[in-house]
Amino acid sequence: MSTIYDIDKMETLRRQAAVQPHGMKRFRNALFKNGQSWDAALEVLPEEGRALFSEQIVPECLELRERHDSAVDGASKLIFQTKDGHLIESVVLRPRTGRTSICISSQVGCACYCSFCATGKMGFTRNLASAEILDQVTQANRLLKSEGRVIRNVVFMGMGEPLLNLNEVFASVDFLTAVPFFNLSGARVTVSTVGIPDAMACFTGRFPSVRLALSLHSARQEVRERLMPQARRFPLDMLRGALVNAAGNGTVMIEYLMLLGVNDGPEDLAALVEYLGDIPVHINIIPFNEYAGCSLQGTPQSGREHFANELKAAGFDTTLRYSLGSDIAAACGQLVKHKKEQMHGTG
Numbered sequence: 593m594s595t596i597y598d599i600d601k602m603e604t605l606r607r608q609a610a611v612q613p614h615g616m617k618r619f620r621n622a623l624f625k626n627g628q629s630w631d632a633a634l635e636v637l638p639e640e641g642r643a644l645f646s647e648q649i650v651p652e653c654l655e656l657r658e659r660h661d662s663a664v665d666g667a668s669k670l671i672f673q674t675k676d677g678h679l680i681e682s683v684v685l686r687p688r689t690g691r692t693s694i695c696i697s698s699q700v701g702c703a704c705y706c707s708f709c710a711t712g713k714m715g716f717t718r719n720l721a722s723a724e725i726l727d728q729v730t731q732a733n734r735l736l737k738s739e740g741r742v743i744r745n746v747v748f749m750g751m752g753e754p755l756l757n758l759n760e761v762f763a764s765v766d767f768l769t770a771v772p773f774f775n776l777s778g779a780r781v782t783v784s785t786v787g788i789p790d791a792m793a794c795f796t797g798r799f800p801s802v803r804l805a806l807s808l809h810s811a812r813q814e815v816r817e818r819l820m821p822q823a824r825r826f827p828l829d830m831l832r833g834a835l836v837n838a839a840g841n842g843t844v845m846i847e848y849l850m851l852l853g854v855n856d857g858p859e860d861l862a863a864l865v866e867y868l869g870d871i872p873v874h875i876n877i878i879p880f881n882e883y884a885g886c887s888l889q890g891t892p893q894s895g896r897e898h899f900a901n902e903l904k905a906a907g908f909d910t911t912l913r914y915s916l917g918s919d920i921a922a923a924c925g926q927l928v929k930h931k932k933e934q935m936h937g938t939g
């Protein structure tokens with residue numbers, strides 16, 4: 593059986609059922625732009641088309657297992673189960689600025705083992721297929737329809753390192769930005785990476801207008817290695833060339849998670865300012881969601897504000913991000929980790 597993301601199969605069925613191109617366009621819009629259910633989308637097709645598509649297409653690759661809504665800030669965490677029984681997370685964010693966003697997963701678990709990340713403590717299971725990546729967006733749109741919302745921004749910042757699943761992530765970004773499907777502009781799609789220079793070059797070559805976010809978290813090599821083991825393979829000096837190349841398109845964000853006593857001191861600030869130099873980037877200062885099993889603590893808000901103000905004074909475009917979904921364990925991987933522990937009796 594094929595999925596709704598199999599473009600060739602959908603076109604073959606369209607021809608077999610003699611659905612006119614404008615009818616197919618309405619069908620695609622119902623599925624990908626308007627958050628309609630599968631049954632409602634089928635209604636726009638002629639009758640013989642409905643039967644054929646129903647027989648040969650699987651409308652969903654993931655099963656929504658749980659939904660946790662924040663009581664404080666409009667975030668919702670969704671836990672999906674893949675057909676082979678793995679759990680992944682997505683987080684819907686409804687910021688006050690109005691643009692509904694979704695943070696999606698690209699892998700089951702992760703092989704990068706960042707010390708601050710709950711997903712990193714699970715190990716790696718497998719890559720997600722592009723259909724499984726895209727289904728997180730489609731299903732979130734269906735949930736949001738009753739609120740009159742639609743996903744406006746997609747961020748690859750959930751479980752997994754997207755640039756270690758290059759083919760499937762590239763296929764997903766193609767689908768998200770294609771006019772006939774989700775039709776999101778490159779500025780509305782962000783792919784976040786721990787920093788894999790070759791893959792970053794490949795990404796920016798293929799998608800020059802799509803945003804790339806580099807999880808830097810420290811411009812001091814020894815600190816970065818402690819936080820992110822991948823930094824040993826891809827040290828800061830190697831990463832800088834890829835960063836300069838990517839920033840040439842004006843689409844790079846620097847993610848900086850602030851950890852108390854780890855990367856928030858004057859020497860960290862000085863190293864960051866020196867490392868970034870005149871590279872045209874936007875810096876995002878991120879609060880840390882503390883969780884059981886991780887001894888790291890977040891820098892208090894006053895410390896984050898001071899750090900951000902110093903960066904602004906040094907001429908960097910800087911944003912202070914506020915935590916969303918802290919009451920629903922919105923940090924990447926927390927809920928799935930907890931659920932797996934419950935299932936295996938260790939929670």
Ligand code: SF4
Nearest residue numbers: 702704706709712752
């Ligand atoms: S922060 Fe991202 S890359 Fe690092 S372990 Fe977690 S999911 Fe993997």
